[in-house]
Amino acid sequence: MSTTLDLAAEHIARQVASTIEPALAMVEGWRGVLETELSGPFAGALGGSPDARAETLDPVIEALVGAELEREGALITGAGFVAAPGFLADAQWHLAWWLSSANTFGAAGAASLRRLDAVSDPDSEQFRDYTTLEWWRVPERTGRRHLTGPYVDYLCTDDYTVTITTPVFADGEMIGVVGADAYVARLEGELLPVLREWSGSGTLVNASGRILASNDSRRATGALLRIEGLAGALAPLHDERSTDPVQLPGGEFVVPCGDTTLALVAESPRPAGG
Structure with a gap:
């Protein structure tokens, strides 16, 4: 993920935090x-x-x-x-x-x-x-x-x-x-427009990896997001410890949303026509 995309994901995470x-x-x-x-x-x-x-x-x-x-x-x-x-x-x-x-x-x-x-x-x-x-x-x-x-x-x-x-x-x-x-439906109404600014798959999860909102219709609210390395990346949020963005083995970035104990899981946008 390029620096530009890093900054874009962090911007969305800040917008989520400003809502919560x-x-x-x-x-x-x-x-x-x-x-x-x-x-x-x-x-x-x-x-x-x-x-x-x-x-x-x-x-x-x-x-x-x-x-x-x-x-x-x-x-x-x-x-x-x-x-x-x-x-x-x-x-x-x-x-x-x-x-x-x-x-x-x-x-x-x-x-x-x-x-x-x-x-x-x-x-x-x-x-x-x-x-x-x-x-x-x-x-x-x-x-x-x-x-x-x-x-x-x-x-x-x-x-x-x-x-x-x-x-x-x-x-x-x-x-x-x-x-x-x-x-959650009311929160989704506030958060989905923010998540849709991300052109890849963007999913908001709690510290246990449970989905709060996602711009990917295949990821249902309340379900656990199962991605390799996600549990370890989210572990500091259980204790409300701040952490820097973490890149998972599959390339996804996990970006904490301020002090909310929520995190954005952002997958790189697919290339046009890909």
Whole structure:
């Protein structure tokens, strides 16, 4: 690949990053607000402090995420806070999660912002232990922000989704995660015009090699992209370590998209008439 093509691929990767990074920064901003809020009346709440109650916390979360969810043109369709089990005195398990009017999950076309109706009774057959899910497990393990997906989110969207979560701490302990959901279809609408600027095959993948979007119709969203050497090239993204573009044995270039933990896999354009 020539220098000109290198620069073209890096330009596209930067455009992808500029689409995703505002949502990542927004979630990090929410984390900062919550850690400030929870360092006061909620401080030391693990173990069932009467100050840490869902009825008090929920309006704080709704005020924090509601305006962005209802902003015209917003990429996200759900957002909120998921509490660590036992953090809230009046709710052992609790999702303070709001859905925008664009999120049709269980709403039959609701026209306004609404609260996710989640099953929080562990004795119910419909209950799901969210601490086993990737968007919880990885931030809990690493203490850092994580982008999960694309995956089918049966909890909040029932559709292909990308979820951004970051841990929230009080008194040195993780008390939950704050995050946001975006429909993959909505992200594709923003990203495909960018990928189509690349005249070869251009595919956007997460750190595990799962396809988020591609200008190649043969590469389905959610499928794993299987190319020799790709897993090794993507490995640093699992730890959000920046890396330079890497050329794979087959000639493809893997170009990180900023700090999003996504990467562009760019194949050289075919010669005209080839």
